[in-house]
Amino acid sequence: MLGAEDTAEYHKKWSEIQGRFVDDPQEAVRSADALVAEVMQTLARSFSAHKQGLEEQWGQGEQVATEDLRLALQHYRSFFNRLLNT
Numbered sequence: 001m002l003g004a005e006d007t008a009e010y011h012k013k014w015s016e017i018q019g020r021f022v023d024d025p026q027e028a029v030r031s032a033d034a035l036v037a038e039v040m041q042t043l044a045r046s047f048s049a050h051k052q053g054l055e056e057q058w059g060q061g062e063q064v065a066t067e068d069l070r071l072a073l074q075h076y077r078s079f080f081n082r083l084l085n086t
Contacts, residue, residue: 002042010039043079050075 002010013035021028050072057064 002039002046006042010035047076047079 014032017028017031017035020031054064054068054072
């Protein structure tokens with residue numbers, strides 16, 4: 001659930017980390033760990049915010065459009081499959 005701009009920025013940071021590996025492998029691994037943690041936290045916040053929005057609608061007795069729920073489930077499925085494929 002990252003936007004294209006965020007995704008591009010994370011790919012850029014990853015490329016920079018890989019480029020530094022030859023000169024300083026330990027620093028590159030530390031940076032890679034920090035970047036992965038940052039991406040995971042960003043994704044967790046994104047999923048949490050989306051879930052909170054849906055729950056607020058439910059809590060107010062509002063009907064959530066089936067299409068919105070379908071898209072939410074697709075995002076969860078995609079993320080779940082990526083987690084299992086790593």
